[in-house]
Amino acid sequence: MVAADFIASCSRPACNEHGRAQAGIIPHFFGHQMRVLRGFSRPVAGPTALAIGNFDGVHLGHGALLGRLRDIAAESALPPTVLTFEPHPREFFTPALAPARLTTFREKIELLAEAGIKQAMVCRFNASFAALPADQFIDRVLVRGLCVRHLIIGDDFRFGQGRAGDFALLQRAGEQCGFAVEAMGSVTVDGERVSSSGVRGALAVGDTEHAARLLGRPYVIDGQVVHGEKLGRQLGFATANLRIRHNPLPMTGVFAVAVGGLGDKPWPGVANLGIRPTVGGTRPLLEVHLFDFDRDIYGAHISVRFVHKLRDEQRFPNFDALKAQIAADAAAAREFFTAEAQRTQRSAEIGR
DSSP, rough: HHHHHHHHHHSSOOOOOOOSSSHHHHTTTSOOOEEEEEESSSSSSSOOOEOOOOOOOOHHHHHHHHHHHHHHHHHHHHOOOEEEEOOHHHHHTTTTTTTOOOOOOOHHHHHHHHHTTOOEEEEEEEEHHTTTOOIIIIIIIIIIOOOOOEEEEETTTOOSSGOOOOHHHHHHHHHHHHEEEEEOOOOOTTTTOHHHHHHHHHTTTTTTHHHHHHHTTEEEEEEEEOOOOOOHHHTTOEEEEOOOOOOOOOOOOEEEEEEEEESOOOOEEEEEEEGGGGGGGSSEEEEEEETOOOOTTTTTTTEEEEEEEEEEOOOOOSSHHHHHHHHHHHHHHHHHHHHHHHHHHHHHHHHO
């Protein structure tokens, strides 16, 4: 598309207050809501302040970009909007080599809603979308589909067929089509650039504390509690079981966890995330034993925060050995939470 075509497309009304989009309201279980639009064939209802990204994990770097987006949106009286892709582009181009997702699609949407984003457009990343030239991406997706007035991107964002589009092209298009463009620099923690890859690396080696520093919160997996095989109950440690949609898993092992969605405060427990090799498991499962808890929570939607790794998942020779290890894991998790409470109390006393 040449410059004249850009100008001509901008002169046509891409959206107005009566515009419609294929959308749904996704409720977040902590009380947030966000409009989710599938595809760009119909325009949004009005002009937007927009950020683009995969937002896997919604880490501190994403948080800085989304914070800037909220500020611009408030100043301009525009809805803070994100454009994201499903599946992740790397899952489309090299599925066998694609990294583990930090968040499922639902988890990502929930975190974006929690961050104050009011609407999200989700574009299906398939062969036709990957073949879309950069200028058509700007015209069809950003200008016509999203009615962008202010665009914020990360400093490494590329787009369009062959990743030909860059910040300079967006700037030129913005001058012609009437939208502003800015690029956010990297966010660092202790000299390390915050990235989804960095979070994955920390989780892969069991460093949940470092992952939390990059995320700005503990790593979380959420889901609905389902009926299991009741093996935990037979072993004396009843568990809440969550089927896992992460494939591959970003980490495996046994963890001290804090579970949200069961009351005003997170509930402490111990969890196994993996395939349960001792009982011949093949599908990923998250099993959570909640301390001093006896309520029926089947069907509840809970969030499991991984605060400390205790050990790797392993295969045991028999159920007696497994039971003994579960007891040791539960004791270790309780000790961890006791030590954390004492550390928090000492810090509070020093701060008085």
